[in-house]
Amino acid sequence: MKYSIFGYLIGEGFRNFFKNKKSTAASLIIMCATMFIFGIFFLIGENINYIMTQVQSEQAMQVFINPDATPEQEEELNQKIKAIPYVNTTEYISKEEALNTVQGWSGEIKQILEGYTVENYNPFKASFVVTLTDLSKNDEVEEQIKTFDNVADVEAGNKTVNTLVNIANGVRTATGVILVLLVLISIFIISNTIKLTVHARRKEISIMKYVGATNGFIRWPFMVEGIIIGIISAIISVVILGFTYNFVAGKLVGSSMASLIGLNLLSFSDMFTMLFIVYIVMGIGIGAIGSAISMKKYLEV
Secondary structure (H helix, E strand, O other): OHHHHHHHHHHHHHHHHHHOHHHHHHHHHHHHHHHHHHHHHHHHHHHHHHHHHHHHHHOEEEEEEOOOOOHHHHHHHHHHHHOOOOEEEEEEEOHHHHHHHHHOOOOHHHHHOOOOOOOOOOOOOOEEEEEEOOHHHHHHHHHHHHOOOOEEEEEOOHHHHHHHHHHHHHHHHHHHHHHHHHHHHHHHHHHHHHHHHHHHOHHHHHHHHHOOOOHHHHHHHHHHHHHHHHHHHHHHHHHHHHHHHHHHHHHHHOOHHHHHHOOOOOOHHHHHHHHHHHHHHHHHHHHHHHHHHHHHHHHOO
8 A cells, every 4th residue: 555655646746747848847947057057166166176186286395404404303304394284295305406406407597507516516405395285284384394493494385375275265165155046046946836836736735635635645746746857957967067068178178278287177977976966966855845845835724
């Protein structure tokens, strides 16, 4: 008996979906548009996070060591730096390596340093190149390193790092706000669309209540209809977004500017699973909530 009731409720939901073609089509279009817009911001946010991860692996501060420090003191400083929270790696650069690196450059700098050798005079200091696990902690780590003995100076691109962190945080905040707004708009539209169906069947609902049907029994077919609209919208949206993203990303990565700055973006397949899960959850949640809201008036005793 339970299985027949469950089958009836699901069947009624599908029947409502196919019966009300105009309202269903309107709901699908609105839901697809809503999910597509959210998907754009979702993909932008994921790529910003990916680019930030790349920058974090490349962005580093340089800690210059006091020239009078002994090898033991240098190693002690290295261990202190490694012990700081948010420090990822440290790489020792000797003053000989620094001189050889700069002499390998071209232009005026190379000409100026041509007379210097490791044996006669080396103007460079040994240093540690330090990378972090979280760029937002750049200032905090720098200030802590400056308190250590045998630190001559610290160079860090704080302005660049702070700009990147602010951009990333801004995109995340914008994505979150837009998601909330789009969800609210979708719930409003779905609830009003299904409300038209409910209103058309208000006499049938009243009769069902008179013969003892529970609110849950009456509500479920309409909730199933909303959930179906949400799931189909999610599938359509992710397909359209996938084609759009692959086209736009291909153009961006293939551009001369992207090649110059070494821009890499996530492939759509890397984000597909997470995006599809988010879409399905959104679709089911919005459809179910919208349907429940639309039924509230007609189920009041």
